Amino acid sequence: MGADRDEVSAAQATAGIEALYPFLYAEGERDVGAVLEEVRRSTAEKAAEIVELRRSVLEREAGRLAECAAAMAARFSAGGRLYAFGNGGSSTDAQEVATTFLHPPYGRPLPALSLTSDVAVVTALSNDVGFEVVFSRQIGAFGKPGDVAFGLSTSGGSGNVIAAFEEAGRRGMLTVGLAGYSGGKMAELEALDYLFVIPSASVHRIQEAQTTIYHALWELTQRALAATASQEAAVSR
Amino acid sequence: MSLFSEVRAATEEALTRREAPGQALAEDAERVARACYDMALRFHRGGKLIVFGNGGSSTDSNHVAVEFVHPVIVGKRALPAMALTNDPATVTGVANREGFEEVFAHQLRYFADPDDIALGLSPDGRCANVLRGLEVARDLGLLTVALAGGDGGSIAASPKLTHVLVARSTDPSVVKEIHVTTYHILWELVHVFFEHPGVLGPEVIK
Numbered sequence: 001m002g003a004d005r006d007e008v009s010a011a012q013a014t015a016g017i018e019a020l021y022p023f024l025y026a027e028g029e030r031d032v033g034a035v036l037e038e039v040r041r042s043t044a045e046k047a048a049e050i051v052e053l054r055r056s057v058l059e060r061e062a063g064r065l066a067e068c069a070a071a072m073a074a075r076f077s078a079g080g081r082l083y084a085f086g087n088g089g090s091s092t093d094a095q096e097v098a099t100t101f102l103h104p105p106y107g108r109p110l111p112a113l114s115l116t117s118d119v120a121v122v123t124a125l126s127n128d129v130g131f132e133v134v135f136s137r138q139i140g141a142f143g144k145p146g147d148v149a150f151g152l153s154t155s156g157g158s159g160n161v162i163a164a165f166e167e168a169g170r171r172g173m174l175t176v177g178l179a180g181y182s183g184g185k186m187a188e189l190e191a192l193d194y195l196f197v198i199p200s201a202s203v204h205r206i207q208e209a210q211t212t213i214y215h216a217l218w219e220l221t222q223r224a225l226a227a228t229a230s231q232e233a234a235v236s237r
Numbered sequence: 238m239s240l241f242s243e244v245r246a247a248t249e250e251a252l253t254r255r256e257a258p259g260q261a262l263a264e265d266a267e268r269v270a271r272a273c274y275d276m277a278l279r280f281h282r283g284g285k286l287i288v289f290g291n292g293g294s295s296t297d298s299n300h301v302a303v304e305f306v307h308p309v310i311v312g313k314r315a316l317p318a319m320a321l322t323n324d325p326a327t328v329t330g331v332a333n334r335e336g337f338e339e340v341f342a343h344q345l346r347y348f349a350d351p352d353d354i355a356l357g358l359s360p361d362g363r364c365a366n367v368l369r370g371l372e373v374a375r376d377l378g379l380l381t382v383a384l385a386g387g388d389g390g391s392i393a394a395s396p397k398l399t400h401v402l403v404a405r406s407t408d409p410s411v412v413k414e415i416h417v418t419t420y421h422i423l424w425e426l427v428h429v430f431f432e433h434p435g436v437l438g439p440e441v442i443k
Contacts, residue, residue: 032436036270039426043266051259058252066245092300105409203309204421215410223247
């Protein structure tokens, strides 16, 4: 195939197919417009749905987000670190949380680590002990009382996320959880200091709103740290 | 103002900053639909999806890959997708010897097939290695799709790329959130085309 092959030559290939399968082509041609219209409409609906979900969650949780961010800022001020964890798509969120705190677009870089990034550790624990302990064992190794455990689960029922919160709770860490639907097992977990539940039946919309929640928590933590620093500067002046 | 009331006020400001960019995605519905159709055609021809980005967007490239390979909706077929950000040996090796601009382009040149799709994410549209990856991909015959933000930067300005979707915000956190919704939609609506196989031509993959 030549280097310049593109969607135009794909159309030419389709023209060749037309000669071989005239009935299919005639039907396909008629359908493309209808399916594109269906897809276009669905895109607009999903965009509107997440805008509405984000608004309702942030409005409902505004007070607790501020409180949670102040608690996180207090831990960081005292030298604490943040550990983030989750499975599948939520593992990528855990990595985003860690890099947002550690290498922020603006503000103060803060110590944060994702427990999903080290393939050697994750596969060793899974193989030797079980997938249930991949995060809790790392919390056991790293976690100190002044630290923050930050776990994400769309269902609220991920066993290894719950085990990590229980370990973090035993260690006196601040525990922050993000869940979906109605919170699952995470909603019944005593070890959780803060739980933010995204009330949606769509895994996708839950993940999108969770992204906003942790971005907001990061931003508010930065605000709280800056406000505390300026208060301290005023006192010492 | 107390610490609590100051931080609480910032939550409202954070929400306000997200409203218009979120709504603007609906205005791009036609572009999103066209990208989905071209992607479905490529998968139908046996192509795979190759995703890449830097920093926070590197986590999105992993997210996109797992979305296609292991769908959250039971019964949807697994489609081949991979991220170019997983292998620190290759990423740091290429960065060290050829330069960071080549980390994605190198992997595309030696791993991609002409039927594949290259999806690059860059929150400000100015990631040199993402643009380089997309342009090399285009030269190899791949379909190119870019998710950008801000003013679209050099990626939106490149005449080589087939689909460029620009989130209407300069805040990297907000851009990322729009990107997550966009690739969730790309995944879901690619499957809508698979439900109408007549529009994709004769079956190529079984």
